[in-house]
Amino acid sequence: MPVIERIIKPKTHKGKQAILKREPKIIENAKQTFFIKGLKTTEVLQSCMKNLYILKKPYGQILQRRNDIRPFEDPTPLENFGRKFNASLFVLINNNKKRPNNLIIGRLFEHTIMDIVEFGVEDYKCLTNFKLEKISSDIKPMLVFQGELFESNHEYRRIKNLLIDMFQRETVKQIRLQGLEHVLSFTANDNCILFRSYKVLLKKSGTRVPRIELAEIGPRMNLRIRRTKLATDDLFKQACKKPKELKVKKKKNISEDNLGKTLGRVHVGTQKLNTIQTRKMKGLRKTLTERKSERKRKQVITEEDNAKKIKVNTDENNI
Amino acid sequence: MDIVNQILDNENNKNDCIQQLINVEKEIDVDIDEGTLLVSDYNTLNLKAPSKLEPNLEALTRDNVQLLINKIWTLPIKCVEEVILAELPKPKYVLPRSRKLPKPKSLTKWQQFAKDKGIRTKKKGRSKLKWDDLLQKWIPTYGFRNVEAEKQKEWLVECHDDGKPIQDPFVALKASKNEKKAKNELQRLRNLAKARKVKIPKVGFPSSEHFKDSKQLSMGAKIAEVSTASMGQFNEVLKKNVKKTKGKKVTKKKKSGQLKELGTKNKKKPKAGKGNRDFRKKVGGRKRRQ
Numbered sequence: 001m002p003v004i005e006r007i008i009k010p011k012t013h014k015g016k017q018a019i020l021k022r023e024p025k026i027i028e029n030a031k032q033t034f035f036i037k038g039l040k041t042t043e044v045l046q047s048c049m050k051n052l053y054i055l056k057k058p059y060g061q062i063l064q065r066r067n068d069i070r071p072f073e074d075p076t077p078l079e080n081f082g083r084k085f086n087a088s089l090f091v092l093i094n095n096n097k098k099r100p101n102n103l104i105i106g107r108l109f110e111h112t113i114m115d116i117v118e119f120g121v122e123d124y125k126c127l128t129n130f131k132l133e134k135i136s137s138d139i140k141p142m143l144v145f146q147g148e149l150f151e152s153n154h155e156y157r158r159i160k161n162l163l164i165d166m167f168q169r170e171t172v173k174q175i176r177l178q179g180l181e182h183v184l185s186f187t188a189n190d191n192c193i194l195f196r197s198y199k200v201l202l203k204k205s206g207t208r209v210p211r212i213e214l215a216e217i218g219p220r221m222n223l224r225i226r227r228t229k230l231a232t233d234d235l236f237k238q239a240c241k242k243p244k245e246l247k248v249k250k251k252k253n254i255s256e257d258n259l260g261k262t263l264g265r266v267h268v269g270t271q272k273l274n275t276i277q278t279r280k281m282k283g284l285r286k287t288l289t290e291r292k293s294e295r296k297r298k299q300v301i302t303e304e305d306n307a308k309k310i311k312v313n314t315d316e317n318n319i
Numbered sequence: 320m321d322i323v324n325q326i327l328d329n330e331n332n333k334n335d336c337i338q339q340l341i342n343v344e345k346e347i348d349v350d351i352d353e354g355t356l357l358v359s360d361y362n363t364l365n366l367k368a369p370s371k372l373e374p375n376l377e378a379l380t381r382d383n384v385q386l387l388i389n390k391i392w393t394l395p396i397k398c399v400e401e402v403i404l405a406e407l408p409k410p411k412y413v414l415p416r417s418r419k420l421p422k423p424k425s426l427t428k429w430q431q432f433a434k435d436k437g438i439r440t441k442k443k444g445r446s447k448l449k450w451d452d453l454l455q456k457w458i459p460t461y462g463f464r465n466v467e468a469e470k471q472k473e474w475l476v477e478c479h480d481d482g483k484p485i486q487d488p489f490v491a492l493k494a495s496k497n498e499k500k501a502k503n504e505l506q507r508l509r510n511l512a513k514a515r516k517v518k519i520p521k522v523g524f525p526s527s528e529h530f531k532d533s534k535q536l537s538m539g540a541k542i543a544e545v546s547t548a549s550m551g552q553f554n555e556v557l558k559k560n561v562k563k564t565k566g567k568k569v570t571k572k573k574k575s576g577q578l579k580e581l582g583t584k585n586k587k588k589p590k591a592g593k594g595n596r597d598f599r600k601k602v603g604g605r606k607r608r609q
Contacts, residue, residue, distance in 0.1 A: 024419055024421045025421065026420070028416055028418065088417030108417070109417065110419050142358070142387055144359075144387075145360065146359075146362075146364065146380070146383065148361050151359070164355065168414075174404040175356075175391075175407055176404055177396075178403070180391070185380040187376060188364075198380060198384075209341055209389050209392045210392075212381055212388055214380060216373075236415060238419075240416070241420055
């Protein structure tokens, strides 16, 4: 609801701005993420969470306290956090005997839970374990998804969508070519997603396009998929709606030829060949008889009209 | 010469290797979305022994990234302050929004009216500031610092000199302003209710909403008539109830064109007309004695 349509108006300008900031927008800002700890965690999980936070940095927020949240049973606390921080992505870690090293990634739509996916973290290797020069921070990563499962399996397809949402950062119109430094690769391999992060080295190749070499910078982990709670197709479709204002209308009848010239096609109505004024010539003139016959025809028409009128009159009289 | 050839061959081989590294070929073409910098490779994986998993993965990823880089390097390039920028197209990959689409703001009653009538209130280039002759400076017509200026202007109000004690003009001014505020608030709430489609009771004369039936209405009127202490004995007779003695009005239909003429012809008229007068026929006038 826009500010003007509130019953109680905000009193200060600052308050109004704060409310406006939370209003739905046509073009949305980059999604915010909050990172939360469950009741019990492990060192591996905490380091994992911190590493993910580093990858997300200006769009994330780590919460310090532990919370007893079980998103698959009761997601309301998560929804409340989402409303509070105006964030629509979350990462939750918890550890228990049945499911050790749980990393739960999810997203909200309109402050209600849409997707939740639970991963088990295996073979974790921290950022600091890789003794390499790291990349500069706040860089839009290139995302690579490998494996046929990402196309054939519905669940994996949705998880791919979630991971892209999580790691793509903001959408940009331009990108610095030197800034293509970071690659996140996700490989679907028998019920496991292999998460790898590489640094890109641009090498000379003798052509315009550089040759690529990769060096792993971490974090590295294998994410085993556990429980999932995915949105229905209906809800997902609703969430993916595009605003009408942003749709570009196709311009009709404009084309471009091979030389780069724009061509326009103009539609002209049908020509009235009967009344068109052609060249005046003696030969095209109507002859006397023609003119006479035309005059007669006209007369007949008017007489008929008159007769009709008279008929109407007589009818009226009879009545 | 052999050595030279060998060196040249080596060079050629190297170039071929690099070419192979750049022009990666896949069984199924990978999906590339430059807008989100996304590569999706749906080829079947052949990551064999776990000991060789990491190098295999790296090689696979490298190939895919190379394909993406190849695509990005074909995009139009711009140079801004010695930094080379590639212009990315709009992302093709559809991601869900975080909030619903905002609904269009509903129009207020006045806005609706203005739209229907084509009234334009805002003009371009109309300034908020107006020159004030009294203060000799520019003052805002409304909003910030307007009240200040008004106070400076109207610090003294002339009293009429007709001996009557009149109300404090400042109090009256304040009261009228408060009234305006209240009215404005009421209108705002009414517009809100309209926007949210909430039904609110109407004020003023009872309308068809209060009485759905004409019988109900007459019943209501009758009950109101006798609802006095004297059961309506001393009530004045309402004007409405006095019967009109005048006759009914007859509505006339306008006749158009030829019908009009016909009508006049049918009416009684001296039959003797212009031109077709029959002298043998006695028409009109006093009867002659015979």
